[in-house]
Amino acid sequence: MQLGRWLYLGLIPAILLLAGFFYALFTLVASAFVTDGVVGFARFASFFLRADYVDVLVRTLWIAGLTTAIAVVIGYPVAYLIARTRTGRTWLLMLVIAPWLTSVVVRTYGWMVILGNRGLINGFLQWAGLAGRPVPLMYNSFGIIVGLVHVLCPFMIIAIFSTLQQLDPALEEAAMSLRARPWRIFRKVLLPLTLPGVISGAIIVFLMATGAIVTPLLLGGLRDRMLGTQIFQEMFELFDFPKAATMAIILTVSAICVVLPLQWLERRVGRHLRTVEE
Amino acid sequence: MRWRLPIAAILLFLPAPIAIVALSSVTSRGYLTFPPSSFSLRWYTEFLSSAEWLRALAISVLLAFSAACGSVLIAFLASQVIARKRFAGRSLLETLMLMPIIFPHAALGVAMLGIVSSLHWNGTFVGLVLAHVVLTVPYAYRPLIASIRALDPVMEEAAMSLGARPGTILKRVTLPLLRPGLITALVFAFVISFDEVTVTMFLVGPDMSTIPVRIFAQIQESASPVIAAISTVLIGFTVLIVALTQWLLGLEAFLDIGAGRSSRPAA
Numbered sequence: 001m002q003l004g005r006w007l008y009l010g011l012i013p014a015i016l017l018l019a020g021f022f023y024a025l026f027t028l029v030a031s032a033f034v035t036d037g038v039v040g041f042a043r044f045a046s047f048f049l050r051a052d053y054v055d056v057l058v059r060t061l062w063i064a065g066l067t068t069a070i071a072v073v074i075g076y077p078v079a080y081l082i083a084r085t086r087t088g089r090t091w092l093l094m095l096v097i098a099p100w101l102t103s104v105v106v107r108t109y110g111w112m113v114i115l116g117n118r119g120l121i122n123g124f125l126q127w128a129g130l131a132g133r134p135v136p137l138m139y140n141s142f143g144i145i146v147g148l149v150h151v152l153c154p155f156m157i158i159a160i161f162s163t164l165q166q167l168d169p170a171l172e173e174a175a176m177s178l179r180a181r182p183w184r185i186f187r188k189v190l191l192p193l194t195l196p197g198v199i200s201g202a203i204i205v206f207l208m209a210t211g212a213i214v215t216p217l218l219l220g221g222l223r224d225r226m227l228g229t230q231i232f233q234e235m236f237e238l239f240d241f242p243k244a245a246t247m248a249i250i251l252t253v254s255a256i257c258v259v260l261p262l263q264w265l266e267r268r269v270g271r272h273l274r275t276v277e278e
Numbered sequence: 279m280r281w282r283l284p285i286a287a288i289l290l291f292l293p294a295p296i297a298i299v300a301l302s303s304v305t306s307r308g309y310l311t312f313p314p315s316s317f318s319l320r321w322y323t324e325f326l327s328s329a330e331w332l333r334a335l336a337i338s339v340l341l342a343f344s345a346a347c348g349s350v351l352i353a354f355l356a357s358q359v360i361a362r363k364r365f366a367g368r369s370l371l372e373t374l375m376l377m378p379i380i381f382p383h384a385a386l387g388v389a390m391l392g393i394v395s396s397l398h399w400n401g402t403f404v405g406l407v408l409a410h411v412v413l414t415v416p417y418a419y420r421p422l423i424a425s426i427r428a429l430d431p432v433m434e435e436a437a438m439s440l441g442a443r444p445g446t447i448l449k450r451v452t453l454p455l456l457r458p459g460l461i462t463a464l465v466f467a468f469v470i471s472f473d474e475v476t477v478t479m480f481l482v483g484p485d486m487s488t489i490p491v492r493i494f495a496q497i498q499e500s501a502s503p504v505i506a507a508i509s510t511v512l513i514g515f516t517v518l519i520v521a522l523t524q525w526l527l528g529l530e531a532f533l534d535i536g537a538g539r540s541s542r543p544a545a
Contacts, residue, residue, distance in 0.1 A: 007363060010355035011371070014415075017352055018374050021412050024393035028385075031392065074288055081285045092289065093529045094520065099292045101532075102516045103473040103490045106509040109497055110295025113302060113506075120298065150295065162533055182281075203380075211382025213476045214494060228384035228476075235388065235480065245392070248385035255382050 032246040043246040053230070053247075060227040061254060063141060063216075064209035067148040071205045072198060074149065075156035080190075082157075083164035100154035108215045111147045112138065115219070139221035147215040152208050156201035163197030164190075193273065199266040203259050210255045227251045296513055303506035321507035331492070331508060338472055338489040341403070345410035346418070346467035352411065353418035353463065361426040372423075376416045386413075387480035394481055401483020409481055413474060414467035421466065421531070425459025462531040465523050469516070 115137040125131040175185045213228035234244040306318030399405035475490040
């Protein structure tokens with residue numbers, strides 16, 4: 001359509017929204033760096049000087065990392081199964097998409113019903129006489145990881161599925177007809193070609209896991225805290241906005257430090273695949 | 279084939295917790311057990327007779343609707359310009375539009391609370407809508423820009439050469455062609471906003487809370503099975519939306535957004 005320059009007016013709402021978003025980020029940074037009118041790293045220094053905070057940061061990163069790794073291991077075969085199923089694929093996809101779009105609170109609540117002291121698993125163990133007293137399955141890191149893997153796995157499955165879908169099954173059939181073993185086909189054919197999907201899934205899962213509050217709080221309790229839980233507590237029990245802002249920045253920066261190399265890798269692999277295709 | 283079975287078992291693990299919530303919601307006991315010992319709908323009655331829960335549900339629906347309309351409008355206008363014009367900073371603008379996705383939600387919540395409370399909007403509906411528009415714009419933008427890029431310019435040129443006015447072209451040619459993208463954007467923005475809890479709980483007030491945030495608060499206070507009943511209602515909503523989208527557009531609509539890769543402008 002030839003609307004000429006008038007079309008540019010369409011950018012105004014988006015730019016106003018972005019301006020608001022960046023103003024919010026600016027406020028966050030300002031309140032973290034300014035202490036009594038002096039600009040400095042005082043709040044960051046006091047964060048890193050407290051061993052319990054550093055523990056929380058380290059736990060956040062390893063839980064997010066482990067969640068991502070488990071999500072790849074679980075998500076890949078599921079994505080493959082769906083991509084290579086002809087009849088009934090819609091129903092299989094439904095099993096991934098419906099939970100994915102269900103609220104995080106509801107899904108985490110489901111895990112509380114399963115993992116709790118009076119929950120499904122402990123109920124079964126006691127009924128079967130396998131455990132005298134309840135096995136602690138939640139209010140610890142184990143519970144957090146189970147919950148996060150479940151909540152974030154669909155992102156991974158969908159990311160991998162969309163790259164697998166573009167892949168011609170003839171490639172695997174060719175490898176199979178050359179008598180390559182399944183594991184070798186996976187390592188030499190499937191994985192290299194679907195690596196961009198795996199990486200972009202990993203980026204999303206990692207980011208979502210580091211920034212989670214609901215699942216870590218409900219399944220981890222206040223003992224095995226993650227940075228999200230800590231931010232929530234500083235904000236709503238201690239009403240310390242600058243401290244919460246400082247932690248929010250530390251959280252964002254450390255997540256970006258992990259994600260940037262992954263993004264670089266994704267772009268490199270993508271470019272490599274394109275040159276191979278040509 | 280042999281390898282399919284264990285994988286199918288993993289696949290069933292995804293809806294399992296949700297099914298367990300739904301099944302245990304029909305208990306008659308005062309606490310949650312699975313499997314429920316006896317059937318009763320008393321917790322549904324309790325939900326439907328609670329003014330507070332119904333108010334939270336109404337707020338959630340209204341909020342998701344407002345946020346979806348707002349973000350689709352903003353994303354629609356912006357994607358029209360970005361797809362049709364070449365200007366300095368175009369790809370930067372596109373990156374920035376998608377940026378809220380890559381921020382950890384806990385950090386986003388603190389940032390939103392900062393700006394919303396500096397406007398004295400915390401605990402108000404306006405504050406919630408504003409935050410939800412920021413959160414849903416990337417999800418609305420992706421399907422819209424993809425469908426505009428897929429649009430064949432010949433269609434509009436043909437209408438123009440036949441003397442149609444820009445308004446007529448928009449109404450008769452462009453919008454009908456973009457309908458799948460628009461529906462996907464609306465559905466997605468609605469669902470994301472309706473389910474959002476992490477950022478929202480920073481912004482709610484005593485009389486202005488959404489249903490997921492209320493569920494979250496309630497879980498921490500008590501183990502009443504009413505939570506399971508409400509959760510089941512939300513699960514029903516989600517399944518309905520997924521089924522409706524599948525019927526209207528096919529499930530592929532969800533996959534393009536879920537894949538997570540930002541659509542880069544064609545150089």
